[in-house]
Amino acid sequence: MSTISHYIDGEVVQSTSNRTQPVFNPATGQAISELQLGNAKDLATAVAAAKREFPAWSQMPPLRRARILDKFKIILWDRMDELAEAITLEHGKTFDDAKGEVTRGLEVVEFATSAPSFLKSDFSENVGTGVDTYNVRQALGVVAGITPFNFPAMVPMWMFPVALACGNTFVLKPSERDPSPSLLIAQWLKEAGLPDGVFNVVQGDKEVVDAILEHPDVKAVSFVGSTPIAKYIYVTGITNGKRVQALGGAKNHAVIMPDADMDMAANAIMGAAYGSAGERCMAISVVVPVGEGTGDAIVSALKPKVEALSVGPGMDAESEMGPLVTKQAQERVLSYIDAGETSGADVVVDGRNFNQAKQGYEDGYYVGGTLLDNVTPDMSVYRDEIFGPVLSVVRRDTFADAVDLIHGHQYANGTAIFTRDGDAARNFAQNIEVGMVGINVPIPVPMAFHSFGGWKASIFGDHAMHGMEGVRFYTRIKTTTTRWPAKLDAEFKMPTLG
Numbered sequence: 001m002s003t004i005s006h007y008i009d010g011e012v013v014q015s016t017s018n019r020t021q022p023v024f025n026p027a028t029g030q031a032i033s034e035l036q037l038g039n040a041k042d043l044a045t046a047v048a049a050a051k052r053e054f055p056a057w058s059q060m061p062p063l064r065r066a067r068i069l070d071k072f073k074i075i076l077w078d079r080m081d082e083l084a085e086a087i088t089l090e091h092g093k094t095f096d097d098a099k100g101e102v103t104r105g106l107e108v109v110e111f112a113t114s115a116p117s118f119l120k121s122d123f124s125e126n127v128g129t130g131v132d133t134y135n136v137r138q139a140l141g142v143v144a145g146i147t148p149f150n151f152p153a154m155v156p157m158w159m160f161p162v163a164l165a166c167g168n169t170f171v172l173k174p175s176e177r178d179p180s181p182s183l184l185i186a187q188w189l190k191e192a193g194l195p196d197g198v199f200n201v202v203q204g205d206k207e208v209v210d211a212i213l214e215h216p217d218v219k220a221v222s223f224v225g226s227t228p229i230a231k232y233i234y235v236t237g238i239t240n241g242k243r244v245q246a247l248g249g250a251k252n253h254a255v256i257m258p259d260a261d262m263d264m265a266a267n268a269i270m271g272a273a274y275g276s277a278g279e280r281c282m283a284i285s286v287v288v289p290v291g292e293g294t295g296d297a298i299v300s301a302l303k304p305k306v307e308a309l310s311v312g313p314g315m316d317a318e319s320e321m322g323p324l325v326t327k328q329a330q331e332r333v334l335s336y337i338d339a340g341e342t343s344g345a346d347v348v349v350d351g352r353n354f355n356q357a358k359q360g361y362e363d364g365y366y367v368g369g370t371l372l373d374n375v376t377p378d379m380s381v382y383r384d385e386i387f388g389p390v391l392s393v394v395r396r397d398t399f400a401d402a403v404d405l406i407h408g409h410q411y412a413n414g415t416a417i418f419t420r421d422g423d424a425a426r427n428f429a430q431n432i433e434v435g436m437v438g439i440n441v442p443i444p445v446p447m448a449f450h451s452f453g454g455w456k457a458s459i460f461g462d463h464a465m466h467g468m469e470g471v472r473f474y475t476r477i478k479t480t481t482t483r484w485p486a487k488l489d490a491e492f493k494m495p496t497l498g
Helices: 040-059 062-078 080-091 095-112 154-165 180-191 206-214 227-239 262-278 294-307 327-343 399-407 422-431 467-473
Strands: 002-004 006-008 011-013 020-025 030-036 122-128 131-139 142-146 169-173 199-201 218-224 243-247 252-256 284-289 346-349 370-373 390-393 414-418 436-439 475-483
Touching (some): 006 180, 040 131, 040 142, 040 169, 040 199, 040 206, 062 080, 062 154, 080 095, 080 180, 095 154, 154 180, 154 218, 169 206, 206 218, 206 227, 218 227, 227 243, 252 399, 262 294, 284 294, 284 399, 294 370, 294 390, 327 390, 414 422, 422 436, 467 475
Parallel strands (some): 002 030, 142 169, 142 218, 169 199, 218 243, 252 284, 252 414, 414 436
Antiparallel strands (some): 020 030, 122 131, 131 475, 346 370
């Protein structure tokens, strides 16, 4: 069994901790490697390397930093399959899903290569007699990313490319459930020409997270995960004087208007609800049909599609949905389906009875696609983020009722509406209190040159991720006012109202 450890100062290093835990292949349920869990000492070593390299890296011309990221981008394109296989092996998502994840992360790398453009400054001439003012954006120092299991390549790439392009050095704490992709990324960055110490990986659990939050040389922390942990990261981080962006949970609704194309809507929702086994913060987990007959129409369109889902190992080309990431995740999702049925929801398609018959995969963490109808807002399957292949249908009489339902939920990450009515779509987009909105688009994840982030309990902090919001998060503004008098004893006067 292989051992997975840290990447610090340009090389793979063993942990000073004696704590380990197994990493499983979710498709088989078997342990495939052993992960060394780090501690505060390991984190301090990584931060020290990053701090040492910060002055030289931050003073390197942005164009040279961008060229290194551009070489990294080419490596990613050329070796996408290798990274996708590593993701599928430890996470369980299908190979096509994993390649899609790498592609979306790569788009942020592409955005980061434009650093010479987005780091340009503003200049104001003659703000006073012979006085000019300009501002620049400067890097913060050592910054850290704490990333989730569901996107072990994409979410880190939401963070470090922009951070590095802006001149920061970086310490990544990936999920302990699927840690291998982080090491591939680190090695490929070095191959692209990144100096040792600029990017480091410390494997671990809460002990490393707390060390990051407490270390005085870590200036900013980016996080994606559940809302309770996001709030903990945010409160602890800002208490320790750090800049923090912490993205939390979601419960994303898709409103189906009576005039919607039901087949188109059903096809879109299938990918949005069951892709990556529902283990993504932008998954559509609630369908809200509006008006008499709409609920029956969308459920009728969805039912045969959910029943026909091909569930199996992620590397099997026939699989449309893979297993959940851990045995605990599987048990949690099954318990929510039980609770929904007990509370009165109609189980239209039941994924609890799914059995993987393929030889060698009988012990994998599989749950079949599940469709629940007549779900009500008081049920736990509606209130909570399940993070599994469970789609709830909550029927509403009017458009206003649907909007009120969405506004009543604690999460406000993403939402969508399916309609042919431009007035309803415009009303929805303008007035819905959700951070990311799709109009006949089921998963409204912005492209890399825009920014990703929800509202309410889905985010803590003032900045969303990547795009110009990412640039603003990873830099601080400095404004300089200059005067070069012709005579050393010339009188200095600032502008006045007179």
